[in-house]
Amino acid sequence: MLSGNEHIKRLIETMIVKGREPHSLIITGEHGQGRKTAAKYIAQALLCEKQTGRPCGKCRTCRMIADGVHPDVMTAAANENGNYPVDSIREIVSGAVIAPNEGRLKVYLIPDFDKSKITGEQVQNILLKLIEEPPDHVVIILTADSREAFLPTILSRAVSLGVTPCTKEECVSYLGTLNKYEYGDIAEAADALGGNIGLCIEYLDRGAIYSAVQNAREIARALAAGNTYGLLKILNDCDSKKGLLRQTLVLTSIIARDSALSRLGGEMIGCSAQGAKELSVRYGSTRCERIYRIISEYIARLDRNCSKTLVINSLCAELSGI
Ligand SMILES: [Zn+2]
Structure with missing residues (x-):
């Protein structure tokens, strides 16, 4: 079930009702906001036996798609580092000409495309032919964190939809x-x-995000208390798990952003209103904004594959000098 995102539901409904269904769609949004759910929703709307423009959720087709077992709705599988094997995409392209098994359309879902950093460009060049001249019965739905994951040639031929938080x-x-x-x-x-x-x-x-939230709150507390040692300890503890350090820093940067805006009465969107208040009391808006900018810069360094140890040590040094 896709919550919220009425703009997507309405657009897809209109397209189906008017018989102007897109053959390729790109769905973008942050991790966890429902990109894959939106992709499945669209597959259901396209194939639902009632054909009202919105999935009924009850017919056999809708249920099979929800359970991931519909023979005409296929999800491409990436390998463990997130890259799509070039051969599996070639198979999609060559298999796409074959008519659907039971529905009127065949839907290919290619999720988390932004993670296919190594093969991404090659895969898009292979897909381009299919996206340029799709058989009438083919719909391709790609999802990614942002449109930047795609080549202009793909973007110009696909309908882009952004999922929004509920x-x-x-x-x-x-x-x-x-x-x-x-x-x-x-x-x-x-x-x-x-x-x-x-x-x-x-x-x-109790997945990684749970630990990241606890860490971000502790970091805000340590910063507000001027406890550099505590800060270093929390960050070093994050180093052991993949992705935890980045997620912790992202959540901490949002708390810092909240603290910079708190005196202006901005809406608190981070995971610790208390932490944001304490930071703002200790540092004031200008220095809170600097904290936000420093942490954002170090997130970018992590994304450029800088050494985690170096990131942690330099970040602590900079934050303790605020
Ligand atoms: Zn249905």
């Missing part, structure tokens, strides 16, 4: 329907992570 209320009400979590825990997750349903579920299941 409101906190939509998120809480959706998580409640899963009958899996306590209301108190749901409220806590939504408070920390806003309307990002994917991240809230990861938090409730």
Whole structure:
């Protein structure tokens, strides 16, 4: 079920009702905001037996797509480092000419395309032919964190849709329907992570984001107390798990952003309103903004594959000199 994102639902509905279905779509948005859910929603809307423009969610086709077992809805598999093997994409292109098994369309989902950093360009060049001249029965849906993952030749031929976060209320009400979590825990997750349903579920299941939230709160506390040693210790502890350091820094930067804007009455979107307040009391808006900029710069260095140890040590040194 796709929560919120009424703009996507309405656009797809209009396209289907008017018989102007796109053959290639690009869905972008942050991790956890429902890109894959939106892709499945579109596949359901296209193939639903009721054909109203919106998936009924109840027919056999809708249920098979939801369960990931519909023979005409195929999801490409990346290898473990996120790259799509070139051969598997060639297979998609050559298999695409074959008519669908049971539906009127064949839908290919190619998720998390931004992670295919090594083969991304090559894969797009292979897909280009199919995207330029798709058979009538083919729909390709690519998802990524941003449009930057794609070549202009692909972007110019695909319909781009951005998923947007749900409101906190939509998120809480959706998580409640899963009958899996306590209301108190749901409220806590939504408070920390806003309307990002994917991240809230990861938090409730005690995945990496849960540790990242705790770390970011501790870092804000250590910074507000001028505790450089504490800061260094938390960051070094993050170093052991893949991705945890980056996620922790992203969440910390949002707290710093909140603290810089707090006196202006800006909306708090980070995982610690308390931390943001304490930082703002100790440093004032201008220095909080510097903290935000410094942390953002170090996130960029991590993305450029700088050594984690170097990032941690230099970041601590810069932050303790604020
Ligand atoms: Zn249906």
